[in-house]
Amino acid sequence: MSNILEVKNLKISFKTFFGEVEAVRGIDFNVERKKTLAIVGESGCGKSVTANGIMKLLPEPPAFYKDGTIIFDGKSILDKTNKEMEEVRGNEISMIFQDPMTSLNPTMKIGDQIVEGLIKHTNITRDEAKKKAIQMLEFVSVPQPEKRVNQYPHEFSGGMRQRVMIALAMVCRPKLLIADEPTTALDVTVQAQILDLMKDLQNQFDTSIIIITHDLGVVADIADRIAVMYAGQIVEEGTTDKIFYETNHPYTKRLLESIPRLDMDKNKPLSSIDGTPPDLYIPPTGCPFFDRCTEAMVICKDSMPEFTILPGDHKSRCWLNHSMVTEKEES
Amino acid sequence: MDGTKLTKDMFMPATHEQKNMEKIRRPSTKYWADVWRRLKQNKLAMIGLTIIIIAALGTVFGFGINGRQYFEQNYDAINVHPNATYWFGTDDLGRDLFTRTWQGTMYSLIIGFTAAFIDLAIGVIYGGIAGMASRNADALMMRVAEVIYSVPYMLVVILMSVVFSTQGQGTSLLILILAMTITGWVPMAILVRGQVLQLKESEYSMAAGSLGASKGWILRKHILPNTLGPILVNLTLTIPRSIFAEATLGFLGLGLQQPKASLGNLANAGLAGLPVGNFYQIIIPSLFISMIMFAFNVLGDGVRDSLDPRLRK
Amino acid sequence: MEKPLISIRNLKKYFSVKGGTLAAVDNISLDINEGETYGLVGESGCGKSTAGRTIVRIYEPTEGEMFFNGKDVYKLSKNELHSMRRNFQMIFQDPYASLNPRMTVLDIVAEPLDIHNAYKSQKERYDRVIELLELVGLNDEHANRFPHEFSGGQRQRIGIARALALNPKFIVCDEPISALDVSIQAQVINLLKSLQEKLGLTYLFIAHDLSMVRYISDKVAVMYLGHIMERSGTENIFENPLHPYTKALLSAIPIPDPQIQKAKQRILLSGDVPSPINPKEGCRFVERCSYAIDRCHKETPQLLEVVPEHFSACHRTIEIMEAKKRGEEETLITKKKVEKTHNVG
Numbered sequence: 001m002s003n004i005l006e007v008k009n010l011k012i013s014f015k016t017f018f019g020e021v022e023a024v025r026g027i028d029f030n031v032e033r034k035k036t037l038a039i040v041g042e043s044g045c046g047k048s049v050t051a052n053g054i055m056k057l058l059p060e061p062p063a064f065y066k067d068g069t070i071i072f073d074g075k076s077i078l079d080k081t082n083k084e085m086e087e088v089r090g091n092e093i094s095m096i097f098q099d100p101m102t103s104l105n106p107t108m109k110i111g112d113q114i115v116e117g118l119i120k121h122t123n124i125t126r127d128e129a130k131k132k133a134i135q136m137l138e139f140v141s142v143p144q145p146e147k148r149v150n151q152y153p154h155e156f157s158g159g160m161r162q163r164v165m166i167a168l169a170m171v172c173r174p175k176l177l178i179a180d181e182p183t184t185a186l187d188v189t190v191q192a193q194i195l196d197l198m199k200d201l202q203n204q205f206d207t208s209i210i211i212i213t214h215d216l217g218v219v220a221d222i223a224d225r226i227a228v229m230y231a232g233q234i235v236e237e238g239t240t241d242k243i244f245y246e247t248n249h250p251y252t253k254r255l256l257e258s259i260p261r262l263d264m265d266k267n268k269p270l271s272s273i274d275g276t277p278p279d280l281y282i283p284p285t286g287c288p289f290f291d292r293c294t295e296a297m298v299i300c301k302d303s304m305p306e307f308t309i310l311p312g313d314h315k316s317r318c319w320l321n322h323s324m325v326t327e328k329e330e331s
Numbered sequence: 332m333d334g335t336k337l338t339k340d341m342f343m344p345a346t347h348e349q350k351n352m353e354k355i356r357r358p359s360t361k362y363w364a365d366v367w368r369r370l371k372q373n374k375l376a377m378i379g380l381t382i383i384i385i386a387a388l389g390t391v392f393g394f395g396i397n398g399r400q401y402f403e404q405n406y407d408a409i410n411v412h413p414n415a416t417y418w419f420g421t422d423d424l425g426r427d428l429f430t431r432t433w434q435g436t437m438y439s440l441i442i443g444f445t446a447a448f449i450d451l452a453i454g455v456i457y458g459g460i461a462g463m464a465s466r467n468a469d470a471l472m473m474r475v476a477e478v479i480y481s482v483p484y485m486l487v488v489i490l491m492s493v494v495f496s497t498q499g500q501g502t503s504l505l506i507l508i509l510a511m512t513i514t515g516w517v518p519m520a521i522l523v524r525g526q527v528l529q530l531k532e533s534e535y536s537m538a539a540g541s542l543g544a545s546k547g548w549i550l551r552k553h554i555l556p557n558t559l560g561p562i563l564v565n566l567t568l569t570i571p572r573s574i575f576a577e578a579t580l581g582f583l584g585l586g587l588q589q590p591k592a593s594l595g596n597l598a599n600a601g602l603a604g605l606p607v608g609n610f611y612q613i614i615i616p617s618l619f620i621s622m623i624m625f626a627f628n629v630l631g632d633g634v635r636d637s638l639d640p641r642l643r644k
Numbered sequence: 645m646e647k648p649l650i651s652i653r654n655l656k657k658y659f660s661v662k663g664g665t666l667a668a669v670d671n672i673s674l675d676i677n678e679g680e681t682y683g684l685v686g687e688s689g690c691g692k693s694t695a696g697r698t699i700v701r702i703y704e705p706t707e708g709e710m711f712f713n714g715k716d717v718y719k720l721s722k723n724e725l726h727s728m729r730r731n732f733q734m735i736f737q738d739p740y741a742s743l744n745p746r747m748t749v750l751d752i753v754a755e756p757l758d759i760h761n762a763y764k765s766q767k768e769r770y771d772r773v774i775e776l777l778e779l780v781g782l783n784d785e786h787a788n789r790f791p792h793e794f795s796g797g798q799r800q801r802i803g804i805a806r807a808l809a810l811n812p813k814f815i816v817c818d819e820p821i822s823a824l825d826v827s828i829q830a831q832v833i834n835l836l837k838s839l840q841e842k843l844g845l846t847y848l849f850i851a852h853d854l855s856m857v858r859y860i861s862d863k864v865a866v867m868y869l870g871h872i873m874e875r876s877g878t879e880n881i882f883e884n885p886l887h888p889y890t891k892a893l894l895s896a897i898p899i900p901d902p903q904i905q906k907a908k909q910r911i912l913l914s915g916d917v918p919s920p921i922n923p924k925e926g927c928r929f930v931e932r933c934s935y936a937i938d939r940c941h942k943e944t945p946q947l948l949e950v951v952p953e954h955f956s957a958c959h960r961t962i963e964i965m966e967a968k969k970r971g972e973e974e975t976l977i978t979k980k981k982v983e984k985t986h987n988v989g
Contacts, residue, residue: 017368042825043796158688187687187852189896214825217900240902258827259900260855262882269837270859272830276795297342324342362746362790534741538806541702542756543729552755556746 010068025232041229094169098181100161111149159190231288238314376633382626393433443574454519462527567631648675655708670870683861737819739799797828
């Protein structure tokens with residue numbers, strides 16, 4: 001199987017006291033072996049819920065899987081019990097989070113945290129595990145790893161902690177690494193280093209990566225494919241080149257335009273997307289981007305468009321691709 | 332969407348009025364309403380709350396119900412086991428234990444609440460000032476508080492009751508409460524000070540400072556309202572502590588003296604009834620003490636859980 | 645030459661921590677003219693946020709002077725300071741933390757009015773708040789809601805409305821967009837710019853996103869570990885950066901264009917920003933600088949005007965500039981890039 005992960009029609013909702021909030025409303029995507037998929041979208045679009053959903057890390061209740069399948073390495077994730085998932089997490093699928101300060105245990109030495117994962121998933125002695133931990137720290141470019149392996153998280157800077165997180169995630173050589181906003185909290189120079197590191201790891205260990213972010217600029221270099229999410233749905237998906245050079249969906253276009261560039265014209269207002277994403281408590285019936293779309297048509301308000309398959313590896317969900325519009329343009 | 336015919340005019344551009352960009356769809360949720368709602372879902376906490384309400388009501392109505400006074404002695408009805416006339420039985424002086432128990436509950440609740448609230452007032456003021464003060468002033472205030480707290484309150488109570496006892500009346504209510512609160516405010520002060528220190532560094536406190544707010548303003552408007560949660564939890568735990576403290580004192584013979592009834596001195600008196608088989612005389616006040624303590628404790632747990640932001644949805 | 649609205653001279657802010665003295669802001673000076681936007685950039689830990697907070701006197705300075713319209717703000721009495729505060733305000737980075745979660749939007753925006761007794765009736769207070777909300781793109785239906793009901797961008801706008809309540813002249817924007825999604829950042833920047841035009845505001849814009857800083861600022865100062873490494877007009881900094889640190893920063897900015905990004909040659913800054921505790925003599929950047937020589941370890945470089953209106957704190961500035969003209973910049977590099985060894989364990 002060339003796909004390490006296949007997600008079909010995934011729907012995840014949350015039960016709240018005032019009703020159901022549909023966080024993920026039917027998404028499909030695949031991740032190929034040794035490749036990187038970027039899931040891009042604003043806060044609240046459901047990308048983090050998707051990531052946590054794949055790892056079955058969502059508290060159920062209030063979350064529940066309304067529909068869909070998640071197939072990892074040929075096996076269904078949703079059918080696994082919690083015990084079985086514990087074998088998968090940290091071992092076959094790993095995750096790194098946005099804020100390394102809160103995802104590392106402040107009362108445990110770094111080395112111990114890495115060793116903990118190794119011992120759980122493999123049959124090696126504590127000493128061997130410690131050696132591997134030091135090796136991993138060296139691999140992620142933590143200087144003086146023999147000394148630092150005995151230090152606590154607060155003794156590391158933000159960028160270093162993120163590296164430690166990556167070391168922790170990669171130590172069992174997972175087949176899939178999910179990175180949830182890994183660089184959002186970092187400075188631009190450190191960001192570059194971390195992204196390079198992730199690429200190195202992919203080459204070295206044949207790991208597939210899902211990188212989740214709200215910043216399209218960050219993924220231009222690292223992603224093979226990009227899926228753009230909005231209000232719980234994927235609105236456009238394709239190879240990186242297609243998304244950047246043959247952008248189709250108005251939302252993706254606006255996202256690209258709003259990325260700060262060094263060469264922005266000072267005399268014009270910045271291109272932004274007015275308004276805020278819709279609340280998924282009462283999800284919109286039509287295209288969720290309707291309220292903020294400058295190219296919106298009457299039909300967009302009440303009807304959700306289907307996917308249009310575009311040339312090359314590219315698809316998009318927008319009424320503008322409908323024959324009614326494209327024919328009108330041709331005439 | 333299936334079966335709907337797609338007409339040309341559906342593909343015309345939508346007008347601005349049809350869009351709605353900044354609307355908030357969710358119903359507004361106020362913080363305390365949210366907390367109350369979550370508390371209501373906690374069955375155990377609600378049981379606790381019910382018990383407390385019953386106890387409070389009982390103290391109001393328990394007196395009048397059977398018309399007997401707490402000090403009425405009836406030599407024809409000494410040590411009567413609970414029956415239809417004397418629901419909780421009588422003691423060795425023929426006094427109706429039903430009335431006396433409810434009186435005891437009343438005093439226990441009064442003492443418990445009053446002591447706890449005095450502790451609260453002193454603690455919040457002291458802790459608030461210490462938290463906002465300079466490092467040195469804060470350190471000094473905390474050392475003073477710790478020294479005060481290190482004096483065993485039992486000793487204080489004994490000393491005060493000995494010094495201030497009025498002839499034959501034993502320790503008055505006022506002295507009792509005073510003795511309990513002299514040292515009892517310190518834990519609340521420490522809690523409040525800790526919260527203040529933490530919230531002082533919050534960005535909204537700093538923002539208020541940049542707007543020109545004085546320290547007092549920041550404390551009143553920003554810090555204390557956000558401390559109410561932990562204070563409330565602490566309160567639900569100090570009340571039973573004070574009630575139990577009073578019961579202990581009463582049991583040891585300090586505190587309220589006969590003929591006034593408190594749950595503590597009822598238990599003490601009831602002790603004498605044990606060897607002669609009058610179990611009810613000690614079981615009933617003990618049960619009351621336990622139930623009240625239990626009620627406050629589960630309510631306190633419930634309040635703490637409802638305030639936990641992680642459970643917020 | 646018009647007199648600058650804000651004049652900061654030799655500002656220092658030290659904290660005493662376990663292990664010594666943390667020199668967060670170590671002797672910075674700059675001038676900001678009225679109506680201008682001054683950008684202050686640098687990585688985390690460089691002291692720019694501390695500088696911003698010390699400038700509005702949220703922190704008391706360890707040393708230095710800050711002149712606002714000629715008056716030294718640090719020497720004002722408590723009362724004078726209180727009324728002076730109406731002139732400068734701050735917008736904070738974290739829209740989730742800078743608004744009191746227990747207060748309604750109405751109370752939050754009205755707070756500066758309350759503190760300074762700036763209205764005569766409740767109606768006046770209410771009207772003013774609605775006026776401010778509308779200035780930032782919100783409206784009266786939002787006034788009675790609580791911060792947690794809003795998105796990050798909306799909360800930041802509430803913070804801006806609050807900062808504008810007293811009609812200040814000078815606003816310190818402390819990383820106002822860093823915590824927002826990229827698509828919302830532009831919204832806030834557009835708002836800040838239009839407000840500046842409408843109300844004649846002066847900004848100190850503190851950020852680590854160089855593209856945004858370039859867009860909005862007239863002048864820029866680059867900070868590193870409490871020092872200003874380079875400062876000049878915006879275009880000078882971006883078109884002709886003189887300091888090695890500025891150059892490295894600029895090359896690290898990701899370009900949202902896959903083909904260009906893949907082909908880009910980046911100046912890799914090894915390691916992280918070192919600790920600002922107990923700083924020694926010598927250039928702060930020496931551990932990570934590719935051009936470092938012996939002198940850089942021993943002598944702290946001064947911020948000198950090497951080109952008119954363009955200041956740089958580097959011993960080799962002129963040397964590198966001359967070499968660049970001849971295309972021989974590479975020859976001055978003393979540190980080679982370290983090859984990573986891959987251990988497959």
